[in-house]
Amino acid sequence: MSVNIIKCGSLKQKPSEIVGFGKCFTDYMYVAEYENGSWNDGAIVPYDAFSLAPCSSVLHYGQAAFEGLKAYRNKNGDVRLFRARDNFKRLNTSLGRLCIPPIDEQKAYNALKALVNLEREWIPVADGTSLYIRPYVFADDKSLGVHAAKRYKFVIILSPSGAYYARGFAPVSLKVERRYVRASKGGTGAYKVVGNYAASILAGDEAVRDGYDQVLWLDAQERKYVEEVGSMNIFFVFGGKVVTPELNGSILPGITRDSCIKILKSEGIHVEERAVSVDEVLAGAKSGELTEIFGTGTAAVISPVDRLGDDGDYIIGERGKSGKIAAMLYERLTGIQTGKLSDTFDWVDVI
Ligand SMILES: *Cc1c(COP(=O)(O)O)cnc(C)c1O
Numbered sequence: 001m002s003v004n005i006i007k008c009g010s011l012k013q014k015p016s017e018i019v020g021f022g023k024c025f026t027d028y029m030y031v032a033e034y035e036n037g038s039w040n041d042g043a044i045v046p047y048d049a050f051s052l053a054p055c056s057s058v059l060h061y062g063q064a065a066f067e068g069l070k071a072y073r074n075k076n077g078d079v080r081l082f083r084a085r086d087n088f089k090r091l092n093t094s095l096g097r098l099c100i101p102p103i104d105e106q107k108a109y110n111a112l113k114a115l116v117n118l119e120r121e122w123i124p125v126a127d128g129t130s131l132y133i134r135p136y137v138f139a140d141d142k143s144l145g146v147h148a149a150k151r152y153k154f155v156i157i158l159s160p161s162g163a164y165y166a167r168g169f170a171p172v173s174l175k176v177e178r179r180y181v182r183a184s185k186g187g188t189g190a191y192k193v194v195g196n197y198a199a200s201i202l203a204g205d206e207a208v209r210d211g212y213d214q215v216l217w218l219d220a221q222e223r224k225y226v227e228e229v230g231s232m233n234i235f236f237v238f239g240g241k242v243v244t245p246e247l248n249g250s251i252l253p254g255i256t257r258d259s260c261i262k263i264l265k266s267e268g269i270h271v272e273e274r275a276v277s278v279d280e281v282l283a284g285a286k287s288g289e290l291t292e293i294f295g296t297g298t299a300a301v302i303s304p305v306d307r308l309g310d311d312g313d314y315i316i317g318e319r320g321k322s323g324k325i326a327a328m329l330y331e332r333l334t335g336i337q338t339g340k341l342s343d344t345f346d347w348v349d350v351i
Contacts, residue, residue, distance in 0.1 A: 001107070003030070003114040004043040018124045019162040021132065021299065026119040026158040030111045034101055034152040041107070044115055047157065053142045057149045063139035064194040065094035068298045069255075070130040070161075071116050071351075073123035074339045079116060081349045082337045084133075085109055086255050091135060094191040099148040100137055108135070112156055113351045119158055128163030130337075132299075138194075164300050169322050169330060171306035172295070174229060175212035176278060177203050178310075182227065182250075184220035189227070189250035204230055212309050214295075218278055219250065226276045232295030232303060233257035236276060237325055239289050246273040256296040256333070262345060263332050269325070278310075285314035292316065292323030301337075302330040 011027050018024060025047050032042025058064050067087040072080045088105040095102055116123075116131065123131040135156045139149035180203040183189020188196055200215070207215045216234065219225040226245055228234050233254040235244045242264055247253050264271045284290030285308060293305035293316050304322035308314045317323045322330070335341030336348060 001110060003111050004041065005114075005118065006043055006045045008046040014122060015160075017162075018126075018129055018160045019166070021161045021164070022159050024160055026122040026160070028115060028118055029158070030115045030154075030156040032103070032111070032154040034154070035150070039101070039103060039154065042111060042154065044111070044118060050153070052140065055142060055144050056139075057141040057143070057145075058138040060144060061139070061146055062193075062195045062198070063098050063100060063149055064137060065091060065098060065100070065192055066134060066136035066194065067091045067192060069133045069135075070298060070337070071123060071133060072130050072338045073120065073125050075125060076339075077120075078339060078350050079120050079123060080337065080339055081113070081116065081351060083255050083259070083347050084112060084349065086258075087135065088112075090192065090253070090255070091137070094193055095137055097188060097191045098193055100139065100152055103137065103154050108154070108156075113349075115156055115158065117351055122158065122160050124160050124162070126163065128165060128334075130161050132159045132161045133157075134159065169304070169327065171304040171320065171322060172213040173211070173307035173309065174214055174216040174293070174305050175207040175210055176308065176310040177207070177215045177217055178223065179203070181220035181223075182215075182217040185249045187220075187250065190247070190252060192252060200230060210309065212307075216278075216308070219248075224277050224279070226278055226281060227251050228254075229295045229297075229303075231299065232297035235260065235292075235294050235296065235326075236281060236284070236290060237292035237323060238280075238284050239291075241270055241272065242325060243272045243274065243276055245276050248275070254296055254298075256298055256301060259333060259345070259347065260296050260302075260329050263329060264325075266344075267328075281308070282310060282314065285316060290316060292325055294323065294326035294329070296329075301333050302326050 141149035217227040295303040
C-alpha cells in the first residue's frame with residue numbers, strides 16, 4: 001500500500017553541517033487523523049504548523065504520547081532503521097493507558113519507511129550523526145471536559161541530529177533525587193506520555209543548579225529503590241556483575257535497555273534485573289565494588305556516569321572516562337545501527 005504525498009511548493013536549504021538535537025526539521029511530515037471512530041490512511045504533507053482551537057483538549061488535559069527512534073545513513077547510502085516496529089508497539093501501549101484508540105502498527109511502519117525514504121538526503125552521514133524520528137499522538141477535541149477525546153492526530157516528524165558525543169564519549173553526573181518523584185505504580189511511568197516529562201522538569205532544573213547533568217529517580221513509595229534517569233534506563237556494574245532495575249510498572253521499558261541486556265547475555269555476561277536500592281549503590285560506590293554506572297536511551301545510546309551526588313559526591317570508576325562494559329555496549333550497538341557490525345539480532349531494516 002502506498003502513502004499519499006502532498007508535495008511542497010519549494011524545499012528548504014539543507015544545512016551544510018548538523019549540530020545539536022531537535023532544532024532542525026525536514027521538508028515533510030506524516031499526519032493521520034482519527035475522527036468518527038476510525039483512523040484515516042494519513043498522508044505525507046509539507047512540514048508546517050497545525051491550527052489548534054484554543055479549547056483543543058490536548059492543551060488542557062495532556063492526552064498525548066510520543067516515541068523516539070533513529071535512522072542512520074552510512075557511506076554506501078544505505079538507510080537503516082533500528083527496531084522501529086518496537087517503537088510503534090510501545091506507542092500503542094502508551095495510547096492504551098491514555099484511552100486513545102490504537103494506531104495500525106503495520107500502516108505506521110509503512111508510512112515511516114515512505115517518509116524516511118522521501119527524506120533520505122536529509123540524513124547526515126558523519127560519524128555519530130543520525131536522523132531522529134519523533135512519532136506522536138495527541139487529542140484534538142474542540143471542547144472542554146475531562147474524558148477521552150473523539151478526535152486525534154498521529155504525526156511523524158524527522159530531525160537530522162548532530163553527533164551526541166561531539167567531544168568524545170564523555171561521562172555525565174547524576175544527582176540522587178530525594179525530594180521529587182517521577183512515577184508511581186498505577187500511574188504512567190511505564191508509558192511515554194507527555195505529562196511525565198512536564199512533571200520532571202523542576203527536578204532536572206534543580207539538579208543542574210546543583211552542578212549535575214541529570215536526576216537519578218527513586219521509587220515513589222519507599223524512596224529506596226533506583227528507578228531510572230530523565231530519559232534513560234540505568235545499569236550498574238557491581239564486582240563484574242551487571243544489574244539493572246527490573247521493569248516494575250513505574251519504569252519506562254527502554255528499547256536500548258532491552259538491546260543492552262540481549263548483547264550482554266550473548267557475550268556470556270550475566271545480567272540481573274531486580275530491585276536495586278540506593279543504599280546498595282552508595283555502599284558500592286564507597287567500597288569501590290561499584291565500578292560502573294551507565295544510562296541507556298535512544299538519544300545518547302549509552303551514557304557513562306562518572307559522578308553521583310547525594311550526601312556528598314561519589315566518583316564512579318575513573319573521572320572523565322567510560323567504564324569497559326559501557327564502552328563495549330556503545331561500540332556494539334552503534335556498530336549494529338550503522339552497519340559496521342553485522343546485525344546478528346535482526347534489529348535493523350535497510351530501506
Ligand atoms: C524514552 C525513555 C527511555 C529510553 O527508552 P529507549 O527506547 O531506549 O529510547 C528511558 N526512560 C524514559 C523515561 C524515557 O522516556
